[in-house]
Amino acid sequence: MRRSQAMGLSKAAIGAALVGALALGACTGDKGAVKSASAAPPPAKAEAKKDDAKDQPYPSTYHPYPGTPTALVGATIYDGKGGRIDKGTVLFSEGKVVAVGNASLAIPEGYSRIDGTGKFVTPGVIDIHSHLGDYPSPAVASHEDGNEMTDPATPQVWAEHSVWPQDPGFTRALANGGVTALQILPGSGNLMGGRSVTLKNVPSRTVQGMKFPGAPYSLKMACGENPKRVYGSQGRSPMTRMGNFAVNRKTWFEAKKYAEGDRKERNLAME
Numbered sequence: 001m002r003r004s005q006a007m008g009l010s011k012a013a014i015g016a017a018l019v020g021a022l023a024l025g026a027c028t029g030d031k032g033a034v035k036s037a038s039a040a041p042p043p044a045k046a047e048a049k050k051d052d053a054k055d056q057p058y059p060s061t062y063h064p065y066p067g068t069p070t071a072l073v074g075a076t077i078y079d080g081k082g083g084r085i086d087k088g089t090v091l092f093s094e095g096k097v098v099a100v101g102n103a104s105l106a107i108p109e110g111y112s113r114i115d116g117t118g119k120f121v122t123p124g125v126i127d128i129h130s131h132l133g134d135y136p137s138p139a140v141a142s143h144e145d146g147n148e149m150t151d152p153a154t155p156q157v158w159a160e161h162s163v164w165p166q167d168p169g170f171t172r173a174l175a176n177g178g179v180t181a182l183q184i185l186p187g188s189g190n191l192m193g194g195r196s197v198t199l200k201n202v203p204s205r206t207v208q209g210m211k212f213p214g215a216p217y218s219l220k221m222a223c224g225e226n227p228k229r230v231y232g233s234q235g236r237s238p239m240t241r242m243g244n245f246a247v248n249r250k251t252w253f254e255a256k257k258y259a260e261g262d263r264k265e266r267n268l269a270m271e
Helices: 003-008 011-019 045-055 168-177 225-232 241-260
Strands: 070-078 084-093 096-101 112-115 125-130 179-184 192-195 197-200 219-221
Touching: 125 168, 168 179, 225 241
Parallel strands: 070 112, 125 179
Antiparallel strands: 070 084, 084 096, 179 197, 192 219
């Protein structure tokens, strides 16, 4: 959603348009056709608990905020897959998009209406490379926690442990840029900077309250100017791009040796 358009909507309209944005991207069909949003069934409780215990020691505690069923009417809708609906309607309920269609889409009784005439609704922006929370803005040194520059390879650190959920940048990204989900990465000072975390852009007191349920993690890696500048300026390896690759090879070989060994002593970096 463009900034000028967002400023023209009420807060409720902005919230409604953005909460449903991700689901809009999954809709298919011809121009003006009525579409229903759907999602894959959640895993069984026993399976979810097993996965959380094994792979997510800090599992997501996110839950949709309760709200009034709402219909956004009269807007131009772009579904993110090439489709456009003029004078479209989007129905929201319990934090999800339940239907998308043209002006003929029936609005159930009890739905509040928001006039979207002259406005545009698009899928929410998914920022796959963000440092919000790790580098809050406005910046202060005590909150700049994106780079663990004590060694060129620090795969054992997790970005989620540095995220400050009250970073004002989250709110600005939502209101001005339509960003509804973000992958938060460590910085690029190290060759292997650590583990990422994917968040929903929602108000929360904790990082767990923002964690996107079921989202996979990734390993942040950088190769080029940043690591060689950081460590070369200290007179240590790597100080060239070939040094970058040499350190990476050494780390991968160590991880392979660890994986094939007896693991009597646990090594979080090698895992």
